[in-house]
Amino acid sequence: MTADPVITQQAPTPTQLPATVRASLSPSRAADFKTCPLLYRFRSIDRLPERPTVEQARGTLVHAVLERLFDLPAAGRTPEAAGDLVAPQWDRLVTEQPELAGLFTDDGQVDADEFLRSAAALLEGYFTVEDPRRLEPAERESLISAVIDDELLIRGYLDRLDVAPDGALRVVDYKTGGAPREAFEARALFQLKFYALVLWRTRGVVPRVLRLLYLRDAEVCDYAPDAEELVRFERTVVALWRAIEQATAARDFRPRPSRLCDWCSHQAHCPSYGGTPPPFPEQPTADPLRDARTRPAAPGADE
Numbered sequence: 166m167t168a169d170p171v172i173t174q175q176a177p178t179p180t181q182l183p184a185t186v187r188a189s190l191s192p193s194r195a196a197d198f199k200t201c202p203l204l205y206r207f208r209s210i211d212r213l214p215e216r217p218t219v220e221q222a223r224g225t226l227v228h229a230v231l232e233r234l235f236d237l238p239a240a241g242r243t244p245e246a247a248g249d250l251v252a253p254q255w256d257r258l259v260t261e262q263p264e265l266a267g268l269f270t271d272d273g274q275v276d277a278d279e280f281l282r283s284a285a286a287l288l289e290g291y292f293t294v295e296d297p298r299r300l301e302p303a304e305r306e307s308l309i310s311a312v313i314d315d316e317l318l319i320r321g322y323l324d325r326l327d328v329a330p331d332g333a334l335r336v337v338d339y340k341t342g343g344a345p346r347e348a349f350e351a352r353a354l355f356q357l358k359f360y361a362l363v364l365w366r367t368r369g370v371v372p373r374v375l376r377l378l379y380l381r382d383a384e385v386c387d388y389a390p391d392a393e394e395l396v397r398f399e400r401t402v403v404a405l406w407r408a409i410e411q412a413t414a415a416r417d418f419r420p421r422p423s424r425l426c427d428w429c430s431h432q433a434h435c436p437s438y439g440g441t442p443p444p445f446p447e448q449p450t451a452d453p454l455r456d457a458r459t460r461p462a463a464p465g466a467d468e
């Protein structure tokens with residue numbers, strides 16, 4: 166699919182939002198609640214810190230390289246050029262997020278050179294499923310948002326949006342994680358449908374393809390949504406938000422153990438693992454639009 170430039174759909178600032186908007190929701194946080202209500206509480210209400218993992222850092226780095234790769238002239242988007250971007254992009258990320266440097270200092274079990282090589286290996290996986298010389302993405306790392314049900318702002322960052330000459334949209338999401346795909350595929354598709362809903366509501370076009378690119382496995386998973394499905398999905402998102410509101414009012418967020426617990430940073434606070442949650446914050450709903458003012462999870466951070 167080739168691409169025509171389109172205008173980036175920027176998220177409205179809070180002052181531009183309709184007065185009826187009461188809250189905002191990103192696909193990551195919505196998926197948290199679906200996965201495990203207590204995980205949602207830990208991340209969105211308690212805001213417990215999470216140390217970046219090596220996998221998340223690698224995901225962020227690979228996403229950064231793939232974004233920059235398309236700055237190059239088409240003919241120059243080669244595997245070698247992508248490899249040359251790895252170290253400079255990592256240096257940039259560490260400058261912006263100094264905590265990333267700590268990944269390699271604690272016990273020496275993670276070697277920085279090996280880390281960069283593993284990122285380069287994932288990029289090789291990318292080149293086996295796509296030829297970036299034949300693509301001109303319309304948008305990369307684009308923040309999109311829409312208001313649904315008059316009062317809920319839904320928003321998130323697209324990895325990439327391709328627009329065909331006939332206007333057809335293709336949403337592309339890079340997956341770099343090493344976790345078993347079946348454990349995360351439902352979450353990944355939920356995220357893509359979230360983006361499809363925003364695009365449909367803001368541009369009036371149902372994306373033709375939602376594409377997951379699994380770089381580790383060098384595989385492509387395409388999904389074609391339709392309008393009826395997105396109508397149902399919109400109802401699901403609104404119902405999810407109402408459930409979050411009810412849980413917040415009742416201060417009742419229960420653990421829902423699953424295979425995803427293996428990747429949860431908060432087992433020490435989770436009753437399912439013998440832990441105790443911190444005291445519930447006194448005013449958890451004081452600023453329900455707080456998320457509209459902050460950047461949603463960085464690309465790759467959710468891998």
Ligand code: SF4
Nearest residue numbers: 201420421426429435
């Ligand atoms: S360990 Fe599992 S059940 Fe507990 S909060 Fe994390 S995801 Fe939920």
